[in-house]
Amino acid sequence: MENYGPYDPTLDYAPGPATKEIAVESGKVQSWKPLHMSRRNFLRSVVCSGTVIAGSGYLFTTLAPSRADARSVERLVSLNVNGRTRRLDVPPNETLATTLRYRLGLTGTKIGCNQAECGACTVMANGATIYSCSTLTHRVRDKEIVTVEGIASDDGTLHPVQQAFMDEIAPQCGFCTPGQVVAAVALLNMNPNPTIEEARMGLSGNVCRCGAYDHYLRGTMKAAERL
Amino acid sequence: MTDVMHNFELYQPGTVADAQAILKDSDDPWIIAGGKDSLGWFKDRVKQPSEVVDIAGIEELQGIREEDDGGLWIGALTTLTEIGASDVIKNRFPALSTAADHVASPQIRNAGTIGGNVSQDTRCGYYRDGFPCYRAGGNTCYANTPTAMNREHALFEASRCVAVTPSDTAPALAALEATFVIQGDGDRRDVSADDFFIGPDIDITRMTSLERGDILLGIRIPGKWAGSNQYFEKVSDRNVWDFALVNIAMAASMDGGTVSDVSMVCGGVQCTPRHLSEVEDLMRGESPGSNLETLVKRVAASGAQPLNFNHFKVPMMRNLAARAVRSLAAG
Ligand SMILES: Cc1cc2nc3c(=O)[nH]c(=O)nc-3n(C[C@H](O)[C@H](O)[C@H](O)COP(=O)(O)OP(=O)(O)OC[C@H]3O[C@@H](n4cnc5c(N)ncnc54)[C@H](O)[C@@H]3O)c2cc1C
Ligand code: SF4
Ligand code: FES
Ligand code: FES
Numbered sequence: 382m383e384n385y386g387p388y389d390p391t392l393d394y395a396p397g398p399a400t401k402e403i404a405v406e407s408g409k410v411q412s413w414k415p416l417h418m419s420r421r422n423f424l425r426s427v428v429c430s431g432t433v434i435a436g437s438g439y440l441f442t443t444l445a446p447s448r449a450d451a452r453s454v455e456r457l458v459s460l461n462v463n464g465r466t467r468r469l470d471v472p473p474n475e476t477l478a479t480t481l482r483y484r485l486g487l488t489g490t491k492i493g494c495n496q497a498e499c500g501a502c503t504v505m506a507n508g509a510t511i512y513s514c515s516t517l518t519h520r521v522r523d524k525e526i527v528t529v530e531g532i533a534s535d536d537g538t539l540h541p542v543q544q545a546f547m548d549e550i551a552p553q554c555g556f557c558t559p560g561q562v563v564a565a566v567a568l569l570n571m572n573p574n575p576t577i578e579e580a581r582m583g584l585s586g587n588v589c590r591c592g593a594y595d596h597y598l599r600g601t602m603k604a605a606e607r608l
Numbered sequence: 609m610t611d612v613m614h615n616f617e618l619y620q621p622g623t624v625a626d627a628q629a630i631l632k633d634s635d636d637p638w639i640i641a642g643g644k645d646s647l648g649w650f651k652d653r654v655k656q657p658s659e660v661v662d663i664a665g666i667e668e669l670q671g672i673r674e675e676d677d678g679g680l681w682i683g684a685l686t687t688l689t690e691i692g693a694s695d696v697i698k699n700r701f702p703a704l705s706t707a708a709d710h711v712a713s714p715q716i717r718n719a720g721t722i723g724g725n726v727s728q729d730t731r732c733g734y735y736r737d738g739f740p741c742y743r744a745g746g747n748t749c750y751a752n753t754p755t756a757m758n759r760e761h762a763l764f765e766a767s768r769c770v771a772v773t774p775s776d777t778a779p780a781l782a783a784l785e786a787t788f789v790i791q792g793d794g795d796r797r798d799v800s801a802d803d804f805f806i807g808p809d810i811d812i813t814r815m816t817s818l819e820r821g822d823i824l825l826g827i828r829i830p831g832k833w834a835g836s837n838q839y840f841e842k843v844s845d846r847n848v849w850d851f852a853l854v855n856i857a858m859a860a861s862m863d864g865g866t867v868s869d870v871s872m873v874c875g876g877v878q879c880t881p882r883h884l885s886e887v888e889d890l891m892r893g894e895s896p897g898s899n900l901e902t903l904v905k906r907v908a909a910s911g912a913q914p915l916n917f918n919h920f921k922v923p924m925m926r927n928l929a930a931r932a933v934r935s936l937a938a939g
Contacts, residue, residue, distance in 0.1 A: 393700075398647075436782075450617060450633075452621075452626075452630060452754075453617045453618055453619050453659075454618045454619065454620055471617070471690055473617065473618030473649070474612070474613040474614065474615055474616055474618075476613075479612075486812075489702070493649065494610075495610045496610050496646075496651060497644060497648070497712075497715070497716060498849055500713070500715060503715060509689070509718040510713055510714060510715045510718055511718055511719050511921060512649060512715045512716070512719070515643065515644060515647050515719075516643065516719065517618070517643065517647075517662070519618055519620065519662070520664060534843055564714075564715075573851070582714070583714065584717040585713060585714060585847070585848045586712075586713030586714045586716070586848060
C-alpha cells in the first residue's frame with residue numbers, strides 16, 4: 382500500500398507533457414512527468430517547502446494526536462481523482478482543496494475566498510459541483526472527483542467548453558477560469574442544451590473578479606452548440 | 609478571517625443508533641450534514657468542537673417519501689438541489705422548491721441539506737466574528753447600539769438579541785405547517801414549526817429546539833396545503849450567496865374568487881419565521897385585488913420596531929405581502 386505525504390514531484394499525478402528522468406539524491410534515477418507549466422512547478426516547490434516548514438503544525442501534521450476513539454475515521458483514505466485512485470494520509474480537518482493542491486499537486490483548483498463564496502475551488506463530486514474549500518476530504522472518500530485537470534481528454538484535446546472559452550477570450554486574469562470550466566462542464570453534462578438563463582444560473586456560483594461573466598456565458602453557449 | 613480548522617476527531621456513523629451512541633459519549637459534539645454552516649464556524653475558529661459527527665452517510669435520513677394524507681416526508685439529509693428539482697415537491701409544495709432554489713449558490717445547494725438549512729445558526733456579523741455577545745454567552749449586544757451595523761437585524765420580538773433567522777426554507781416550511789421529527793436520547797418527538805424555531809426569550813444561545821445529542825430525522829409536510837396557491841419571494845443584496853433581507857412564503861386556498869384560507873410567513877425580520885396573522889385574518893373571505901393589497905400593506909409590518917439601519921425592511925415586508933396577494937389575482 383502506498384502512502385502519499387506532501388506533494389512529491391517524482392510521482393505522476395496528472396496527465397501532462399512527456400515523462401522526464403531526474404536523478405535523485407540517493408543516486409537512483411526516477412522519472413516524473415512535469416505538469417504543464419514549469420515556472421508554476423518551480424513556484425510550487427518553493428511555496429510548498431515554505432509551507433511544509435512554516436505550516437507543518439496544521440497542514441501536514443505528522444505529529445497529529447493518535448485516534449483517541451477507535452470509532453472515529455482512519456486517516457488513510459482512498460481518493461478517486463480524475464479516474465485514478467490514490468491512497469492518502471489525510472487528517473480529519475483537511476479540506477478537499479488543500480488535499481488536491483498540496484498533496485496531489487493539482488493546483489488547477491484555486492482557493493479564492495476559502496469560505497464557499499467565490500467558486501474558484503469548484504470541482505465535481507459524482508458529477509455535481511461542490512466547493513472543495515468547504516468540503517472535508519473525508520466526506521468525499523467514496524465519490525469520484527473531477528478537477529479541471531481531468532476535463533481535457535488524455536491525449537490533450539480540449540473539452541468543447543475549454544476551446545469555446547479560448548475562442549471567446551473568456552478569461553481575463555484567469556484566476557476564476559478553472560472553476561468556471563468545471564461549472565460549465567457540469568452544467569452541460571446535465572443539460573446539453575441550456576437556455577441562456579439556465580446557463581447563467583449554472584455559472585451563478587462562480588465569481589469573476591474581472592467581470593468577464595458575459596464572455597464565460599457566451600463560451601458556454603458556444604460549447605453547447607458544438608457538443 | 610478564515611484559517612485552517614482546528615484539530616478534531618471525526619466520526620462517520622452509518623446509522624442513527626451509532627450516531628446517537630457517539631453523541632452520547634462525547635463531551636463536546638457537533639453534527640455536520642452538508643457542513644456549509646459548520647465549516648464556516650470552524651474556519652473562523654469561533655467554534656472549535658473536539659468531536660465532529662458527520663451524519664451524511666446515514667441512509668435512514670435520505671430521501672423524499674409520499675405520505676397517505678397527500679403530504680410528504682423529507683429526510684433531513686435531502687440536499688437543497690434535490691428539493692428544488694423534485695417533481696412531487698414542485699407539484700404539491702412549490703413554495704418550498706422555490707425557496708430551496710433561492711438558497712446561496714448551485715454548489716452550496718448541491719451539498720447543503722434541508723436539515724442543516726433549518727438548523728443553521730444566525731448570521732449576525734458580530735456573533736459570527738466571535739464577539740462575546742449575549743448569544744455567545746456574554747452580556748451585551750453589539751448590534752443593538754446607535755452606531756452598530758444592524759441593517760440585517762430584527763424588526764420584531766427582540767429580547768436582548770436582535771438577530772434574525774437566516775434560512776430561506778424555514779418560512780416556506782412554517783407556512784406549510786410542517787412538523788420536525790427529532791430523535792432525542794431515547795425518545796422521538798414531533799415538533800411543530802412554531803415550536804422548532806425558538807426566539808431569544810426562550811433560549812438566547814440557540815435558534816431551534818434541538819438540544820445537544822438530538823438528531824433531526826426529517827420534516828413532515830401535511831397534505832393540508834398540497835397543490836394550493838403558493839408564493840415565495842426573497843429580497844437580498846445579490847441574487848447569489850446573500851442571505852435574505854426579507855423573504856416571504858404564502859400558501860392559500862381559494863374558493864371561487866375569494867381566499868378561503870391562507871398562511872403567510874416572513875423570514876429575516878425576527879429570530880424565528882414570523883407568521884403574519886393580521887394579514888391572514890384580513891385576507892380570509894376577501895377577493896385579491898388592489899383594495900386588499902392596500903389593506904394588507906397597512907397591517908403587514910404593524911408593531912415593527914426598527915433599529916437604526918433597518919427601517920427599509922418595513923416597506924419591504926409590506927410590499928412582499930402585497931405581491932403575495934397579487935400572485936393570487938394573477939393565478
Ligand atoms: C456563502 C454562503 C451563503 C449562504 N446563503 C444562504 C442563503 O441564501 N439562504 C439560506 O437559507 N442559507 C444560506 N446559507 C446557509 C447554509 O449553509 C445552507 O443553507 C445549508 O443548507 C446548510 O446545510 P448544511 O447541511 O450544509 O449545514 P451544516 O453546516 O452541516 O449544519 C448546520 C447546523 O445544523 C446542524 N444540523 C444539520 N443537520 C442536522 C440534523 N440532521 N440533526 C441535528 N442537527 C443538524 C449542525 O449541527 C449545524 O449546527 C449560506 C451559506 C454560505 C456558506
Ligand atoms: S444581535 Fe444577537 S447575535 Fe448579534 S451581537 Fe446582538 S446578541 Fe449577539
Ligand atoms: S475558494 Fe472555495 S468558494 Fe471561494
Ligand atoms: S478572469 Fe479574472 S477573475 Fe475571472
